[in-house]
Amino acid sequence: MALPLPVSLSDTIVALSTPPGSGAIALVRLSGPQAISITDKVFGGKRLQDQAGHTLHFGTIRDGQRIIDEVVVSLFRGPNSYTKEDVVEISTHGSDFIVQELLALLVRRGARLAEAGEFTKRAFLHGAFDLAQAEAVADLIAADSALSHQVAMQQMRGGFSQELRDLRARLVQFAALLELELDFGEEDVEFADRTGLVQLLQEVQALVHRLLRSFELGNVIKHGVTTVIAGRPNAGKSTLLNALLNEERAIVSEVAGTTRDLIEDEVSLDGIRFRFVDTAGLRDTTDVVESIGVERTKKRVLQAALVVYLFDITTTSPQELQAEIEALQLPAAVPVLAVGNKLDVASDTEIAAFRSRPGTALIAASRGDGLDELRETLLNVVRGEGLDRTGGTTIVTNVRHARSLEQAAQHLDAVLTGLATGSGTELLAADLRHALADLGQITGEISNEDLLTSIFTQFCIGK
Template sequence: MRALAQNEDTIIALATPQGVGAIGVIRLSGKEAISITNAVFKGKDLTKQESHTIHFGTIRDGDKILDEVLISLFIAPKSFTKENVIEISCHGSSYIIRQIIQLLIRKGARPAKPGEFTKRAFMHGQFDLAQAEAVADLINADSEAAHQTALNQMRGGFSDEIKKLREELIHFASMIELELDFGEEDVEFASREDLTNLVNRLLKVINALIQSFDLGNVIKNGVPTVIAGKPNAGKSTLLNALLNEEKAIVSEIAGTTRDFIEDEIIIGGIAFRFIDTAGLRETTDVIEAMGVERTHAKMKTASLIIYLFDLADTSIMEVNKEINILENAGVPFLKLANKLDKADPAFIETLQGQHPDMLFLSAKDPEQVEMLKVRILELVNLDKFKKGDTVVTNIRHYDSLLQTKNSLTAVIEGIDNQVTNDFVAMDIRQSLHYLGEITGEITTDDLLANIFSKFCIGK
């Protein structure tokens, strides 16, 4: 069990979303959670009931009945926080919820801080820090991929990887420290060859985790996908077709879209943030020029660009020129030839010959739009995720892994340069420190405060 939080007050918060609903769930956690609730509950004596039981009754402020409720009882350590926990299911009226919470605060509870329930679970050893952070990711997951990744991490998938690395390194660290104690006797408890092999193996695993962060970021935050092209190429029509709603104004007048329009859909379990942009052309219209400038800015930060060519109004020379510009931009892009229904067959054949990876469609054809979705998924590399490999999604974990890599690299360099044991030991200790930061073996109050402050109140 980790060191307990400085104060062990009984905390209270609404665990369900704010606003009117069928029910609201009020959560208390702490040594006095049961006795505080029992003081206002008219029903069975909660202090004499077994854990994991539910009891019907009323919450009363003196003789005044506030509501009929169900009380869920969890006795320490058999609860999420490993403390006594009460969950009050009441009617979802904002007034009722407010009255009950205020009553329980008067009886001795205090309002919980953001993430304080999960923080207490961590402090009592319910799970490690990486798993605690995954709780927030699971709550915020809005796609199948994000849900599966967060669930895997919450259940210890990522933590297990880190713990294995750390345990293997701790053994050699102890041997090196032992050598320092016998420094004058020139003995070797840790084979430098074995240590080098271990560190190289650890670096291989850590490098794979580091490289998975790009994929993890896509899974967690979605894929920013810019729809670009010249005016009237069909960008807004395509966005509407992808979203299956009239999100963007469609017009034959060039320059209709002067700013970007953004919305999100799920394709194959992955969230894609599609951004319809102003048509790319030179213009004297000040407002349209600002839209074009914003288009260029969005294209630079996109993970994928869907670039539309108007088959009814473009030439081979223009197509090749625009593709050359896209290739120099360094952002993955999909060549999409639109308005297939209006194109000259000879022109299509020429384009297919020069650009076999170009996709031809009419944005008004639902079946062809579905084919586009398949192609988009192919361009987002999800092989690692589909194989069930551990994926890093948290920037804090990513940074700690980079620091671990640097320290382990220093261990190899130290062995190669035959540095003294105390320097090798120092680099190993640094590696263990950074790995420990991920799971919470090494932590500070400031770090914990920063992590849990980003949680919602009531979790």
């Protein structure tokens, strides 16, 4: 569990923590052992060294006799700060010139420009939170929907980490008993109850697989769902796109082949972000421009996370619909929702032909009939069995976490197989060690500098 720390925590770092560009306020943050004394060198106001933490102070920033700006300084003394070091936050007017002058001045007085994510990295290294929680900070900043915000907040507050710690704690005791058996190998004794270990491993494995299953939904919550609307010309694809977006985004015309390029836009449905893509109608054509659009449609369909295949109820039979969907040649993992349009002008016989077809929704896009039901169906397709299939509130959204869970599951399988076939204690202990290490890497209990660098360089500079 040793953490190599070839990073200098003796430096005092500084960075702009608000977005670059002109604005009302800009915030420059310092963290490190000299954060307060460096600021004192340029601050015209109370002597910060003599002030208590969690206090605000008004004054000026001076370069010698030259006043750069009037500012408010926020003072946080470690360990009661974000990084658990002394932290100073200087709120200035949001001018690029002022910010650059201030940063240059603080560097001349002894600070170092922070690397990407270095503030959060220091918070992790000082034990403010674990690695999974640190990564959730970046997810929280990037959250663009209510659901992605909810999941990131839950992880940042340690819900996922606590579940992993509970998993590891249940395995550690048995791992220790196996290691003890190795110490007494010549005496041929068993300290670990094999039956109890099998039961424990099965329970832990079930929890790991539950977390892995949640990643599919977590990935959707974090990155959104690319949903391609495909179908024949004049099926009403552009009308449906406009209705879903609630704006006139695409040109609607009775002339077949109006849409010749891809039109994309996003909308949030119940906290999940959908990126809808309107496409050219699928048909054989001699029109050069339209044929290019058709080829782009075919390529985009193959890149979709979900395909809405729109068809005209009045001109399509169930057999034709099935043949058209099969002609898309989609991967088995890509769900297809067949949506019948023009419900308002279809006959009872035409409607009845599709009413009982599984995986089919019926709408009148031009009037909005059935759109609420369609939205709910889209959500159900994406959620699968819904949030409840995770068995709780923990949803895995991070690819690194999912890979570590997959590796842990493989090593747990190896231990179970070894117990069933009577493998030696050495092999069982080795696989169990690997499983514990895989789980520990998620929270950073087992880590290395390369991993930390890879993670934190994805953060913004001032975080």
